[in-house]
Amino acid sequence: xxxxxxxxxxxxxxxxxxxxxxxxxxxxxxxxxxxxxxxxxxxxxxxxxxxxxxxxxxxxxxxxxxxxxxxxxxxxxxxxxxxxxxxxxxxxxxxxxxxxxxxxxxxxxxxxxxxxxxxxxxxxxxxxxxxxxxxxxxxxxxxxxxxxxxxxxxxxxxxxxxxxxxxxxxxxxxxxxxxxxxxxxxxxxxxxxxxxxxxxxxxxxxxxxxxxxxxxxxxxxxxxxxxxxxxxxxxxxxxxxxxxxxxxxxxxxxxxxxxxxxxxxxxxxxxxxxxxxxxxxxxxxxxxxxxxxxxxxxxxxxxxxxxxxxxxxxxxxxxxxxxxxxxxxxxxxxxxxxxxxxxxxxxxxxxxxxxxxxxxxxxxxxxxxxxxxxxxxxxxxxxxxxxxxxxxxxxxxxxxxxxxxxxxxxxxxxxxxxxxxxxxxxxxxxxxxxxxxxxxxxxxxxxxxxxx
Numbered sequence: 001x002x003x004x005x006x007x008x009x010x011x012x013x014x015x016x017x018x019x020x021x022x023x024x025x026x027x028x029x030x031x032x033x034x035x036x037x038x039x040x041x042x043x044x045x046x047x048x049x050x051x052x053x054x055x056x057x058x059x060x061x062x063x064x065x066x067x068x069x070x071x072x073x074x075x076x077x078x079x080x081x082x083x084x085x086x087x088x089x090x091x092x093x094x095x096x097x098x099x100x101x102x103x104x105x106x107x108x109x110x111x112x113x114x115x116x117x118x119x120x121x122x123x124x125x126x127x128x129x130x131x132x133x134x135x136x137x138x139x140x141x142x143x144x145x146x147x148x149x150x151x152x153x154x155x156x157x158x159x160x161x162x163x164x165x166x167x168x169x170x171x172x173x174x175x176x177x178x179x180x181x182x183x184x185x186x187x188x189x190x191x192x193x194x195x196x197x198x199x200x201x202x203x204x205x206x207x208x209x210x211x212x213x214x215x216x217x218x219x220x221x222x223x224x225x226x227x228x229x230x231x232x233x234x235x236x237x238x239x240x241x242x243x244x245x246x247x248x249x250x251x252x253x254x255x256x257x258x259x260x261x262x263x264x265x266x267x268x269x270x271x272x273x274x275x276x277x278x279x280x281x282x283x284x285x286x287x288x289x290x291x292x293x294x295x296x297x298x299x300x301x302x303x304x305x306x307x308x309x310x311x312x313x314x315x316x317x318x319x320x321x322x323x324x325x326x327x328x329x330x331x332x333x334x335x336x337x338x339x340x341x342x343x344x345x346x347x348x349x350x351x352x353x354x355x356x357x358x359x360x361x362x363x364x365x366x367x368x369x370x371x372x373x374x375x376x377x378x379x380x381x382x383x384x385x386x387x388x389x390x391x392x393x394x395x396x397x398x399x400x401x402x403x404x405x406x407x408x409x410x411x412x413x414x415x416x417x418x419x420x421x422x423x424x425x426x427x428x429x430x431x432x433x434x435x436x437x438x439x440x441x442x443x444x445x446x447x448x449x450x451x452x
Contacts, residue, residue, distance in 0.1 A: 001257055001258065001259050002191055002192055002193075002194050002195065002196070002197055002257060002258050002259070003195065003196045003197070003259055003261050003266055003269075004191070004196075004197050004198075004199070004252050004258050004259065004260045004261065005037060005144075005165075005196070005197075005198045005199070005260075005261060005262065005263060005266070006025075006029060006034065006036045006037065006199050006201070006249075006260070007036070007037045007039060007067075007121070007144055007145070007167070007198050007199065007200045007201070007263075008022070008025060008036055008037065008038045008039060008200070008201050008202070008203050009039050009069055009121060009145075009200065009201070009202045009203075010022055010038045010039055010040045010041065010044055010069060010203060011039075011040075011041040011044055011069055011073050011123070011202065011204075011212075011213075012044065012202070012203075012204035012208075012212045012230075013041065013043045013044040013046070013047035013073075013212075014212040014215075014216060014227045014228075014229070014230070015204060015208055015212055015229055015230050016047075016051050017207065017232070018203070018204035018207050018208050018212070018230065019047075019048060019051060019053050019056060019203075019204075020207060021203030021204050021205070021206040021207045021208075022038070022056050022060070022203045023053075023055055023056045023059055024203070024206065024242065025201065025203050025206070025245070026038070026056070026059045026060060026063065026064055027059065028242070028245065028246060028249060029063075029064070029249065030059070030063045030064075032249050032250070032253055033253070034249065034253065034260050035063065035064050035065050035262050036064050036065065037064070037065040037066075037067050037119065037144070037262060037263050038060050038064050038065065038066060038067065039067040039068065039069035039119075039121035039144065039145075040060075040066060040067070040068065040069055040106050040110075041068075041069045041070055041071070041072070041073045041102065041123075042068070042070070042071040042072065042101060042102030042103070042104075042105035042106055043071070043072055043073065043075070043102075043105070044069075044073075045105045045106045045108075045109040045110065046105050046109065048109065049109045057109060057110055057111075060110060061110045061111055061112060065119075065262045065263060065264060066106065066110065066112060066116055066117045067117060067118075067119035067120060067121050067144065067263065068099065068102050068103055068106060068117055068119075068120050068121070068140075069120075069121045069123060070098075070099065070102060070121075070122070070123045070126070071098050071099050071101045071102030071105070072098070072102070073123045073213060074123060074124070074213035074216075074217040074417075074418050075217060075221060076217065076220070076221050076420055077420075078123065078126055078417075078418070078419060078423075079095060079098070079122070079123065079126040079128060079130075079131050080125070080126050080128050080413050080419060080423065080425070080428055081419060081420060081423045082094055082095075082098070083095050083128050083130040083131065083428070084128075084423065084424065084425060084426055084427055084428050085130075085427070086426075086427065088129075088130065088329050088358060088427075088431070091128075091130035091427075092130050092133045092134045092137065093134075094130070095128075095130050095131050095134035095135075096134045096137060096138055099120075099134065099135070099138065100138070103117060103138075114139070115139075117140070118139075118140055118141050118142065118263065118264050118267065119140060119141070119142040119143070119144055119263040119264070119267075120135040120140045120142070120143050120144075120162075121143070121144045121145050122143070122145055122146070123417075124213075124417040124418065125147075125413060125416045125417040125419075126417075127143075127146055127147045127148075127411075127432070128413070128428045128432065129160060129327075129428065129431045129432045129434075129435050130428070132159065132160035132161070132162055132435070133160050133161065133326070135162060136160060136161035136162050136324065140162065141162065141163060141267040141271075142162060142163040142164075142165060142263045142266070142267050143159075143162040143163065143164050143165070144165045144167070144198065144200075144263060145165070145166070145167040145198075145200065146159070146164035146165060146166060147407050147408055147411055147432075148164050148405050148407070148408040148439070149164060149165070149166030149405070149407070149408075150166075150195075150441070150449050151166070151405075151406070151407075151449065152449050152450065153193065153194060153195050153446070153449075154166060154168060154194035154195050154196050154197060155195045155196065155441060155442055155445060156195075156196060156266070156270060156441075156442060157405075157439060157441060158270075158300070158302070158438075158439065158440045158441070159435065159438055159439050160326075160327075160435050160438050161324045161325065161438065163266070163267055163270060165196060165198055165263075165266075166198065167198050167200040168190070168191075168194070168197050168198050168199065168200075169186075169190070169199060169200070170200050170201060170202070171199050171200070171201045171245065171248065172201060172202065172205040172206070172241070174186065174244075175240075175241050175244040175245055175248070176237055176240060176241050176244075178244055179244075180244075180247050183244060183247055183248055183251065184251065187248075187251060187252065187255070191252070191258070192255075192257055192258075195442075195445075196266065199248070204230070206233075206238060206241050206242065206245075207232060207233055207238060208230035208231065208232060208233065209230065209231045209232070209233050210230045210231060211230070212227075212230050213418055214418065215228045215230055216228055217418045218418045219418060219419070219420050219421055220420070270442060272443070273321065273322075274299050274300060274301065274305070274321070274322040275299075275319055275320065275321050275322070276299075276301065276305065276306065276309040276319070276320040276322065277318065277319055277320075278313050278318065278383065280298065281310075281313070281380060281383050281384050282384050283298070284301070284306055284380070285380040285381075285384055287447075288303075288306070288376075288377075288380070291401065291447070291448070292373070292397055292398075292399075292400055292401075293400050293401055293404070293447065293448065294400070294439050294440045294441055294447070295440070295447070296440075296441050296442065296443060296444060296445050296446070296447045297443075297444055297447070298443075298444075299443050300440045300441060300442055300443040301322065301440055302322075302325060302437060302438050302439055302440040303376070303400065303436075303437040303439075304325035304326070304327065304359065304437040304438055305320075305322045305325060305440065306376065306380075307353060307359070307372065307375075307376050307379075307437070308320060308322075308325065308353060308355070309322075310350065310376065310379035310380060310383060311350035311351070311353050311379070313383055314343075314346065314347040314350050314379060314382070314383065315347065315350070323355070323356075324355075324356055325437070325438045326356070326357060326358045326359060326435070326438065327358065327359060327434050327435035327436060327437045327438050328358060328359050328361055328372075328431075328434040328435075328437070329358050329361070329431060329434065330361045330434070331361065331434065332359075332361045332362070332371045332372050332373065332398045332434075333361055333362035333369065333370070333371040334371045334373060334374065334394075334395060334396060334397075334398050335369070335370045335371060335374045335392045335393075335394050335395075335396075336394050336395060337394050338391055338392060338393070338394055339368050339369070339370055339374070339391070339392040339394075340389055340390070340391045340392070341365075341368065341370070341378055341389065341390055341391075341392070342388060342389055343382045343387070343388050343389070343390075345365050345368070346375065346378050346379055346382055346390065348365060349363045349365055349370070349375055350375070350379065353372075359372055359437065360372065363375055370392055371398055372398065373396060373397070373398035374392045374396065377392070377393075377396065378390040378392060399433075399436060400436045400437070400439070401448075402433065402436065403450065404448060404449045404450055405449070408432070408433070409433065411429050411432050411433070412425070412429050413425045413428050413429050414429070
């Protein structure tokens, strides 16, 4: 069965008339017995209050799910611009500080509590590693509209301690021009084969033909007194969009192969304690030798999960409960020549892996130097074979197969979206890829996305 979510980037705090797009969609879903997820920008919440739109506030509070779509969206500095810092912990703290203001605004205006906001949605191309970790530390469990996803079957991908979900299709891209036959064919071809399918929408685009941020914040902050109003669509175009939207709602609601759900419900579905025990290690080692990639059988494990479990087992623990994990800040070292280590040296080196901290890129003991992937292979060998020594094979790969996640592999933030020309992207794109050891996929599903 396909899990379907209707997700709305509720962000336009410039065009007062565009707010009608919010309540139009919300009421249509409510009448159909469906909860939409409204990804609200903190400044939009304050704008709704200023505009006196109590009707929208009450409709969303009473009948729909909330997510945060950042505190300020496109107002510079954007999340990426202010989190492009050398110190990763300072970058995470900066995101948390700014986003807490957005949460506070949403909670105050809508009369909800922070625990009612369980999902974060990045503004355009602002999927920085710092934002992922910040939202996870703030207690969110999902990140919708992410750049890391399973493009074949649209499974959730667990990354940087959040459930990452792709945006499958923006309904404004199809519903202004589609007819009912096209919509039926689209659902059959793309929706039904997916594990999870997210229809996303910017509510203002039902009424306006351009994005307010591209009109006002492309590379600069236009002063509020000079904000440009977005052009309005024709009544005919608007009517066609809403006719097709209603048809889409009814189509998936009445299809027994579809379950219309929420981000919170989906996160609960995939929520389970993940435990590694020593008797699992021979099979985990075998799978990692076949492919250095996350494990889906017997359970869902990232490389960082397995590394920390090996650390614990070398210190005499008999179980490892998987918790939050972190990747690297710089490219990990890989041994370039054979290095022989004793079991005790491997145990001592494992102490350098700390809970709730980024993984070290290089490990040294005496004059011996190895990388984290070298250590993982050595630890698995010592734990499964019981030998007293292990010799590192040089020049072994450390990175997972990023071809499985093409958009993630190719991420480059500089010069994209509305970012300022001064945004250098010194760290963000590179560091995002360095978090690959935090990835895990749903239990007992295909291990790979694209078969080799």
